[in-house]
Every structure is written in structure tokens, then in C-alpha cells.
Amino acid sequence: MAMFSEVKAIYFDLDDTLCGYWDAAKRALAETWEVVPVPGFTPEQLHEAxxxxxxxFADALKTSHWYEIYLSQGSITRTQLMREALLRLEIDDAHLAWRLSDEYGRRRAQYLSLFDDARALLDDLKPRYVLGVITNGPADIQREELRDLGIEGVFDHFFIEGEMGEGKPEPRVMARATQAAGCAPHEILMVGNSYRHDIIPAMDAGWRTCWIRRDSDVPPTSRTGKVESLPEGGPAPDATIGQLDELRELLGIRTQLAP
Ligand SMILES: [Mg+2]
Structure with a gap:
């Protein structure tokens, strides 16, 4: 019996679960420092700042006055973050911040792509499960990502922080998603890369959980360069995987053979 054989609905996180957000961000940033040079500073210094x-910024965002702006439109807070990064280096230049932010935003959108195994997996799951996406981020940016990645049509339900006015790990988000799934909480599976934002609130909602951990991920919170680890004493997810492909076995579905 497969671990998740009772599952009827699957919710995915988007960034760094289905698509390589941080990979795209890193590449876009590296190029931005080259294309829009900041006199007196190396790309490494700029990146670190x-x-x-x-x-x-990310830690303080939800309780700051920027949050409401961030929810509807990603570019303004992206520029503000860039502005404050420059101020760390004692560069007080709003126009330069805007140019860097604009360059970075365009390149990040351009480089964002699905992980290799995502498309085939979603296509396999589509006829079998209720599928949804639960993603934090601005309404405009997250919708644009789903559209550009060509996966909007795959999902039955969308829970986007910018559209709801609140995001994970707020329990109300999971409560809404439970209701939309139309099945019991233990028949819902959450797949995500963030222990704090995806796994913990899903566990609290009574869902099954699958933590995906890749080497490429959001900026590590420590300087060790390691991805988020299970906090000591923290409850373990039902499953931990390194690639989306591994979900098939856990769900007990067969791989579709290429025609
Ligand atoms: Mg994520």
C-alpha cells in the first residue's frame, strides 16, 4: 500500500517546489550587477548587500506598511528592497535602485522555469486528483508566473497570498483550501519546499505532508549555505523527497509510458 493511497486532493506550493525561483533569482541578480554597474562596488559586494x-525585508514585510502594496504589486517592494540594499552600501539613489530592480525583475521572469519533472507529473496527476496551488507572493507576480510557466490550466484551485490578503502559514489559508478540496483533511496532501510555510500549517490542518528539499532553494537563513533543516524537536513530515518524480511511488500511481 502506497503511503499516500488515500489522498484525493493535492496542493502544491509554487516557488522552488514546481519552479526554480531562487535559481532564476540568482542568475537574474548576477546579470543585473553586470548590466547596471554600481560604481565602486563589485557584484559580490552588491549580492551580499x-x-x-x-x-x-522578508522578515519584516508582513507587519510593515509595505505589505498591502506588496500584495497587489510586486515591483514596488522589489524596488524598495533594492533601494535599501544600496543604502546599506551608503548609496542613496532611487533611480539607480529602480533601474536595478527593473532589470532584475525582467530577467527573473525570463529565467523562471519548471523543474524538469514537474510538467509530466502534473499531467499524470490531473485526471486523478483535485489539484491546487497555494503560493505566497504578490497577486500580479504569482499570476504571471503561473501563466508564463503554462500551468494555470492544470489547477482546480488557486490560493494566492496577494489575492487573499493573507498567506501561509496563516491557518485560515489551509481552512479555505480544505473547504475547496471537498474531501476530508486527511485526504489532502501538501507538497512544498518550506517547512515553516508549507509543512507546518498543513500538518496543523490535519493534511498529509510531503517536504521537497533541493540544493537549489531560497536564500539559506544561515551562512552555512544549507537549505532549511528540520528544527530540533519539530514534527517530521510524512515524507521527504528530493525530486517531484518520487511522488508517483508515494501516491501509488504508475509512470505514464511515452507513446
Ligand atoms: Mg516555496
């Missing part, structure tokens, strides 16, 4: 500011 940005990552440090990213951590602070």
Missing part, C-alpha cells in the same frame, strides 16, 4: 537586506 541584497541578500542581507532580503532577509530583513
Amino acid at each position: 541584497w541578500v542581507e537586506e532580503f532577509r530583513i
Whole structure:
């Protein structure tokens, strides 16, 4: 009996679960520092300032006055983050911040792509399960990602932070998604890369959980360069995988043979 044979509905996180967001961000940033040079600073210095500011900004975002703006439109807070990264280096230049942010945003959207095994898996799951996406981020950026990745049509339900006005790990998000799935909580599976945002709230909602961990991931919270680890004493997810492909076996579905 497969581990998740009772599952009827599957919710996926989007960024760094289905698509390589941080990979695209890193590549876009690296190119941005080359294309829009900042006199007196190396790309490494700029990158470090940005990552440090990213951590602070992301942590404070939900309780700051920027949150409401961020929910509807990603470009304004993206530019503000860039502005504050420059200020760390004592560069007070709003126009330069805007140019860097604009370049970065366009390149990130351009490089964002599905992980190799995502498309085939979603196509296999589509006729068998209720499928949904639960993603944090601005309404415009997340919708654009889904469209550009060509996977909007795969999902029955969308729970986007920017559209709801609140995001994971808020329990109300999982409650809404449970209702939409139309089955019992233990028949719902959450697949995501963030222990804190995907796994914990899904467990609290009574769902099954599958944590996907890749080496490429959002900026690590420590300087060790390691991806988020299971906090000591934290409850373990039902399953931990390194690739989306592994879900087939856990669900007990056969791989579709190529025609
Ligand atoms: Mg994610």
C-alpha cells in the first residue's frame, strides 16, 4: 500500500517546489550587477548587500506598511528592497535602485522555469486528483508566473497570498483550501519546499505532508549555505523527497509510458 493511497486532493506550493525561483533569482541578480554597474562596488559586494537586506525585508514585510502594496504589486517592494540594499552600501539613489530592480525583475521572469519533472507529473496527476496551488507572493507576480510557466490550466484551485490578503502559514489559508478540496483533511496532501510555510500549517490542518528539499532553494537563513533543516524537536513530515518524480511511488500511481 502506497503511503499516500488515500489522498484525493493535492496542493502544491509554487516557488522552488514546481519552479526554480531562487535559481532564476540568482542568475537574474548576477546579470543585473553586470548590466547596471554600481560604481565602486563589485557584484559580490552588491549580492551580499541584497541578500542581507532580503532577509530583513522578508522578515519584516508582513507587519510593515509595505505589505498591502506588496500584495497587489510586486515591483514596488522589489524596488524598495533594492533601494535599501544600496543604502546599506551608503548609496542613496532611487533611480539607480529602480533601474536595478527593473532589470532584475525582467530577467527573473525570463529565467523562471519548471523543474524538469514537474510538467509530466502534473499531467499524470490531473485526471486523478483535485489539484491546487497555494503560493505566497504578490497577486500580479504569482499570476504571471503561473501563466508564463503554462500551468494555470492544470489547477482546480488557486490560493494566492496577494489575492487573499493573507498567506501561509496563516491557518485560515489551509481552512479555505480544505473547504475547496471537498474531501476530508486527511485526504489532502501538501507538497512544498518550506517547512515553516508549507509543512507546518498543513500538518496543523490535519493534511498529509510531503517536504521537497533541493540544493537549489531560497536564500539559506544561515551562512552555512544549507537549505532549511528540520528544527530540533519539530514534527517530521510524512515524507521527504528530493525530486517531484518520487511522488508517483508515494501516491501509488504508475509512470505514464511515452507513446
Ligand atoms: Mg516555496
